[in-house]
Every structure is written in C-alpha cells, then in structure tokens.
Amino acid sequence: MSAAAATVASRTEVPPALAVAWLALARDLRLAFRKREQLIQPLAFFVIVTALFPLSITPELGELRPIAPGVLWVAALLSSLLALDFLFRDDAQDGTLEQYALSGRSLTWLLFAKTAAHWVLTGVPLALIAPLTGVALGAPGYSLLGIVVTIATGTLALSLLGSIGAALTVGVKRSGVLLSLLTLPLAVPILIFGARATQLAIRNESFAAPLELLAAIVVLCLTLAPLAAAAAVRISLE
Amino acid sequence: MTAFLRMGGYAQYLWPAYGIAFTVVILNVIWARRMLARARAEARRRVAVHGEFALRGEQA
Amino acid sequence: MTWTWFHRLGSPPHVYRLAERLTPWFAWPAGLLIVGALYGGLVLAPPDYQQGDGFRIMYAHVPCAWMSLMVYVTMATASAVGLIWRMKVAYAVAASCAPIGASFTAATLMTGMLWGRPMWGTYWEWDPLLTSELLLLFLYLGYLGLRSSFDDMQRADRASAVLAVVGVVNVPIIHFSVYWWNSLHQAPSVMKLGAPTIALPMLIPLLMMFLGFTLYFIAILLVRLRGEVLRRERSASWIREVVTP
Numbered sequence: 240m241s242a243a244a245a246t247v248a249s250r251t252e253v254p255p256a257l258a259v260a261w262l263a264l265a266r267d268l269r270l271a272f273r274k275r276e277q278l279i280q281p282l283a284f285f286v287i288v289t290a291l292f293p294l295s296i297t298p299e300l301g302e303l304r305p306i307a308p309g310v311l312w313v314a315a316l317l318s319s320l321l322a323l324d325f326l327f328r329d330d331a332q333d334g335t336l337e338q339y340a341l342s343g344r345s346l347t348w349l350l351f352a353k354t355a356a357h358w359v360l361t362g363v364p365l366a367l368i369a370p371l372t373g374v375a376l377g378a379p380g381y382s383l384l385g386i387v388v389t390i391a392t393g394t395l396a397l398s399l400l401g402s403i404g405a406a407l408t409v410g411v412k413r414s415g416v417l418l419s420l421l422t423l424p425l426a427v428p429i430l431i432f433g434a435r436a437t438q439l440a441i442r443n444e445s446f447a448a449p450l451e452l453l454a455a456i457v458v459l460c461l462t463l464a465p466l467a468a469a470a471a472v473r474i475s476l477e
Numbered sequence: 478m479t480a481f482l483r484m485g486g487y488a489q490y491l492w493p494a495y496g497i498a499f500t501v502v503i504l505n506v507i508w509a510r511r512m513l514a515r516a517r518a519e520a521r522r523r524v525a526v527h528g529e530f531a532l533r534g535e536q537a
Numbered sequence: 538m539t540w541t542w543f544h545r546l547g548s549p550p551h552v553y554r555l556a557e558r559l560t561p562w563f564a565w566p567a568g569l570l571i572v573g574a575l576y577g578g579l580v581l582a583p584p585d586y587q588q589g590d591g592f593r594i595m596y597a598h599v600p601c602a603w604m605s606l607m608v609y610v611t612m613a614t615a616s617a618v619g620l621i622w623r624m625k626v627a628y629a630v631a632a633s634c635a636p637i638g639a640s641f642t643a644a645t646l647m648t649g650m651l652w653g654r655p656m657w658g659t660y661w662e663w664d665p666l667l668t669s670e671l672l673l674l675f676l677y678l679g680y681l682g683l684r685s686s687f688d689d690m691q692r693a694d695r696a697s698a699v700l701a702v703v704g705v706v707n708v709p710i711i712h713f714s715v716y717w718w719n720s721l722h723q724a725p726s727v728m729k730l731g732a733p734t735i736a737l738p739m740l741i742p743l744l745m746m747f748l749g750f751t752l753y754f755i756a757i758l759l760v761r762l763r764g765e766v767l768r769r770e771r772s773a774s775w776i777r778e779v780v781t782p
Binding site (some may be wrong): 411 | 692699700710711715721
Binding site for chain 2 (some may be wrong): 571577580584589590591593594596597598600601636637640641643644647648651652654655755757760761763764765767768770777778779780781
C-alpha cells in the first residue's frame with residue numbers, strides 16, 4: 240500500500256462492525272414501528288392458535304393444564320415461523336440486502352442485527368403474551384414468570400435458527416411452507432427442551448436443567464447461525 | 478420349508494419387512510439407471526442442438 | 538503429488554469415466570455379500586432365546602437404518618467439500634445421495650413399524666430411534682424440496698449444501714434431545730436384542746449386511762453421479778464421446 244493510500248485509509252473513520260450492526264438493528268426497529276399493524280399479526284395468530292386447542296379438545300382447565308406447555312410452544316413455534324417470512328423479504332426486494340452484502344462490512348454481524356431485531360419484534364412480545372394464554376389454558380400464577388423466560392429464550396433460538404432457512408429461501412416464491420418444512424425438524428431440540436422447561440414451571444418444579452440445555456442451544460445458534468445465514472444470503476443473491 | 482416360511486409365527490411381519498427392504502433396494506437400482514439414461518439422452522440432445530462452441534462459456 | 542488424485546476428482550470427465558469403470562467392482566461384491574448375509578441371517582442363525590424367529594427382521598430393518606444415516610453423512614460431507622473447495626463434482630455427489638437416503642429412511646420407518654408390532658404390540662411407538670428416523674426423513678425431504686425450488690442448478694447446489702451442513706450439525710443435537718425427551722417418560726425402549734453382546738452367528742450376517750449395503754450404496758451413487766455430472770457440464774467436447782454410443 241502506497242504511503243498516500245495508507246494515510247487516506249487511516250484518516251477515514253471505518254466504523255467497527257458492531258456499530259454498523261447497531262445501526263441496522265435500529266433501522267429495522269424503526270421501520271417496523273412505522274407499520275405497527277404488522278407487528279400485531281404474529282401475536283394475534285398465536286392467541287388464535289392457542290384458542291383452537293380448547294375448542295377442539297375440552298374446555299376443562301384441569302384437562303388443559305397438562306397439555307398447556309405443548310400448546311403454548313407449538314403455537315409460538317408456528318407464529319415465529321410465519322413471522323420469519325418478514326425477516327429478509329422486504330430488504331431483498333428493495334435491494335437493501337444486496338447493499339449489506341456488498342458493503343464490505345461484516346454480513347454476519349448485519350444479519351445478526353436483523354435477527355435480533357426480529358426477536359425483539361416477535362419473540363419478546365410472544366413471550367409477554369404467553370402468560371395470558373397460559374392462564375387461559377390452566378397455568379397457575381406462580382408459573383407465569385417461568386413461561387415468559389422459557390418462551391423468550393426459545394424464540395431467540397428460533398429466530399436465529401430460522402434466519403438460516405429464511406436466507407436460503409429468500410429468492411423463492413411462496414416460500415412460506417418450504418421455510419417451515421426446513422426449519423421445523425431442526426427446531427425440535429428447542430421445542431423439546433423449551434416445552435419441558437415450561438412444563439416444569441407449571442408444575443412448580445425447578446426448570447433449571449432444561450433451561451440450561453435450551454440456553455446452550457441459544458449460544459450455539461448465536462455463534463453459528465449468523466455465519467450460516469450470511470453464507471446463505473450470498474448464495475441467494477448471486 | 479413351511480416352517481421356514483412361518484418364521485415361528487412372525488411371518489406376517491417379517492416377510493413384508495423383507496419385501497419393503499428388497500423393493501427399496503431394487504427401486505434404487507432402477508431409479509439410478511433411469512436417471513443416468515435420461516441424463517445421457519439430455520446431454521446427447523444438447524450436443525446435437527448446440528454443438529461444441531455454443532455450450533462452452535455462457536449457458537444458453 | 539499425493540493430492541493430485543483429489544484434484545483430479547474435480548475434473549468431471551475424469552470422474553465420469555472413473556465412476557463407469559468402478560461401478561461393477563462395487564455392485565457385484567455388494568450383491569454377493571447381501572445374498573450371503575440373507576442366507577446367514579434367515580437360515581443359518583439359530584432362533585433367539587427371547588424373540589424366536591422375530592429377530593430376523595433385524596436383517597431387513599438395520600441395513601435400511603444404516604443406509605439412512607450413512608447416506609446423510611456422505612451427503613453432508615460432499616456438500617461441505619463442495620462449499621469449501623467449490624467442486625461441482627462434490628455437489629453432484631450430494632445431489633445423488635438425497636433420493637437414496639430418503640427412500641431408505643422411509644423403508645427404515647416401515648420396517649421398524651413391522652418389527653415393533655410383534656415386539657411392542659403397536660405399529661408406532663414414540664421411541665427415540667423411530668422418532669429420530671422420522672425427523673431424518675423430514676430433513677431429507679427438506680433438502681429435496683429446497684433443491685427443487687431453484688431453477689438454477691448452481692444455486693440449488695449451494696443452497697442445499699448449506700442446508701445439509703446445518704442439518705448434519707443438528708442431527709446429533711436432535712438425537713440427544715429425542716433420547717432425553719424419551720427418557721423422561723418411560724424406560725428407554727431397547728430396539729436392539731436383549732443381550733448386550735449378540736451371538737456370533739447372529740452378528741456375522743449383520744456385519745456382512747453393513748459391508749454389503751455400503752458397497753451397494755457406492756455402486757448406486759456412482760451410477761447417479763454420472764448422470765448428475767452430465768447435468769452440470771457445459772463443455773460439450775468430452776460429453777460427445779461419452780454419450781454417443
């Protein structure tokens with residue numbers, strides 16, 4: 240590198256990957272809040288699906304309580320999968336995703352930021368609403384905090400894992416079902432540990448063990464999923 | 478011989494199981510050969526239609 | 538010097554010709570081993586103490602299960618090789634594996650159900666092995682579905698390769714979680730024979746099956762590989778000599 244070029248490079252401020260990622264996160268949150276009606280949709284879906292189970296099985300809370308963890312988790316899983324569609328679609332259509340890939344900044348961090356925004360916009364609200372539906376399914380009061388914690392952790396893992404499938408199918412038309420088919424088998428460990436944790440919480444037993452396993456999956460997803468998603472985005476954009 | 482076929486009473490489960498495994502083994506052989514034949518026919522057609530130079534470089 | 542064989546494998550015409558030559562060397566030994574194993578398992582091996590003649594279903598079920606797993610690992614490894622070294626041939630290998638693996642996974646489930654009915658009394662049990670196999674089938678179907686959703690072969694190759702690698706990392710995790718889930722609710726159901734060590738006359742046909750099916754898989758793979766290599770080829774020069782009979 241010539242002396243002139245070196246001085247130019249040292250003078251221009253190159254924002255670190257983290258700062259750029261933060262900007263991307265803030266952007267996604269701001270854009271989402273402009274279309275607030277869209278944010279409600281996954282939540283409404285979650286509540287409706289949860290309501291379908293008593294309607295199709297029994298109104299007896301005593302009989303619903305044992306299956307409440309399963310119902311909450313399956314509904315959360317399906318809602319998150321539906322919402323994953325929004326993760327990359329708009330940005331892929333208007334070319335922002337391409338800009339991210341070409342920008343020379345770390346695509347991994349940018350995608351992590353988008354996934355984090357997705358979790359804040361869907362997973363966290365789901366986790367906060369889950370206690371209400373949980374009560375409707377017979378969950379006792381002392382378990383509500385446990386429900387929030389377990390579902391929040393699980394949806395974080397789901398957003399991360401789902402970002403890979405979403406990145407792989409970003410160019411595919413009507414990819415909703417395919418995305419679900421790809422992600423659901425991979426999401427089984429999240430479902431197993433998460434539902435077990437919620438179940439123990441409802442039974443007023445310690446749910447540390449499955450929660451720790453779930454947290455381990457979250458850590459694994461945090462480290463690997465954005466990398467895989469970045470590779471997938473690059474493939475989809477070619 | 479009949480004792481062999483009866484398989485100690487498990488015949489109604491055992492022989493269908495072998496049948497399924499055998500069918501899948503044979504099916505895979507047939508599929509693979511058919512797939513190769515089709516790929517060869519496609520390649521032959523491509524060579525006939527496009528010739529040597531059109532195929533090299535950008536795909537039509 | 539030692540890696541030239543690897544780099545030559547990147548050359549489609551070389552691979553095509555090599556596959557053509559090698560296929561009978563795998564196909565015939567495979568056939569002999571499988572037939573021999575069948576004889577050993579169905580005729581020679583004595584009836585089991587607990588399961589009578591029922592254990593012989595093992596010689597149909599276990600090779601299918603072995604295939605379903607081995608093929609997935611091969612598919613994922615080939616996908617990784619393709620992604621890392623950008624080898625078209627590696628993607629061709631992965632694409633060849635998928636239909637083979639999916640069909641044998643389905644066969645594993647069906648034969649497993651037929652084994653379960655006399656053993657447990659029901660056609661289906663949510664035991665860890667069958668449940669894992671079911672999830673594996675979904676992984677295969679997802680791979681095939683993703684492939685078919687792309688028109689561009691290259692993009693289909695690369696996208697499904699990422700999925701295969703993500704899947705193979707997930708398989709041990711899925712397996713562990715399913716076993717964990719199963720152990721919460723009942724004693725782990727034992728699909729293997731009761732004794733910790735299988736008697737030799739029962740074991741030998743089983744090992745012959747493993748080897749025979751591995752060779753069989755390679756033979757089928759080599760046939761499909763030739764087709765997949767042809768599909769990915771652009772230069773017509775070597776194709777012409779190879780496909781005009």
